[in-house]
Amino acid sequence: MPKPVLGPERRTNPLIWCAAIICTLLTIAVIITGMVVFIGYMVIRPKVPQMSVVSAHLDKFSYDMASVLVVKVSIVIKAENDNSKAHANFYETSYTLSFHGVKIAYLNADPFDVPSNKSIDLYYPVESSPIPLKPEEGEIAELFLRRGQVVFDIRGNTRTRWRVGILGSVKFWLHLNCQLKFPLNGTTIYPKCSTKSR
Numbered sequence: 001m002p003k004p005v006l007g008p009e010r011r012t013n014p015l016i017w018c019a020a021i022i023c024t025l026l027t028i029a030v031i032i033t034g035m036v037v038f039i040g041y042m043v044i045r046p047k048v049p050q051m052s053v054v055s056a057h058l059d060k061f062s063y064d065m066a067s068v069l070v071v072k073v074s075i076v077i078k079a080e081n082d083n084s085k086a087h088a089n090f091y092e093t094s095y096t097l098s099f100h101g102v103k104i105a106y107l108n109a110d111p112f113d114v115p116s117n118k119s120i121d122l123y124y125p126v127e128s129s130p131i132p133l134k135p136e137e138g139e140i141a142e143l144f145l146r147r148g149q150v151v152f153d154i155r156g157n158t159r160t161r162w163r164v165g166i167l168g169s170v171k172f173w174l175h176l177n178c179q180l181k182f183p184l185n186g187t188t189i190y191p192k193c194s195t196k197s198r
Helices: 014-044 135-147
Strands: 050-063 068-081 088-099 102-109 112-114 118-127 149-163 169-183
Touching: 050 135, 050 149, 050 169, 068 088, 068 102, 068 112, 068 149, 102 118, 102 149, 112 118, 135 149
Parallel strands: none
Antiparallel strands: 050 068, 068 118, 088 102, 088 112, 088 149, 149 169
């Protein structure tokens, strides 16, 4: 039986070996990073900070025969950070208080920090200048006065950023969209209204 003729022995190119080693190291690094992030998440259990309307009080709702509206209201908005191991930064905070589409006031806040497991109350005393209403808006104001209850909307956003240990910095938009239903007897209301994150 004739023996097979073998050609010269082929060697693997060193560049291929280098590429294989680099790919292996990168794969191991990605796996280790994923494990560290997962373990860090399970240990820290990060929670998205929240903004919520804690209380509100209607001090004055005046609508006269000249179709002019004057409003005086006090609103308390709470910034909450339920993270046990990270302080949170709130910035670009801007809300609009309106009455049936008529803007009453802008509720803004400078950037501020909330320590871990803490909260900060933002106090907004609002006193509008006289606001002329259109006939249809005036009819709504008169209707609310007859019913003994006035409804305001508060809408807006804030941004939050917090550092989650080795996981790095996390940012979210917090969106607030609430209806404040005030009785005209001066009672303070406690709406259950919080932000939604995105």
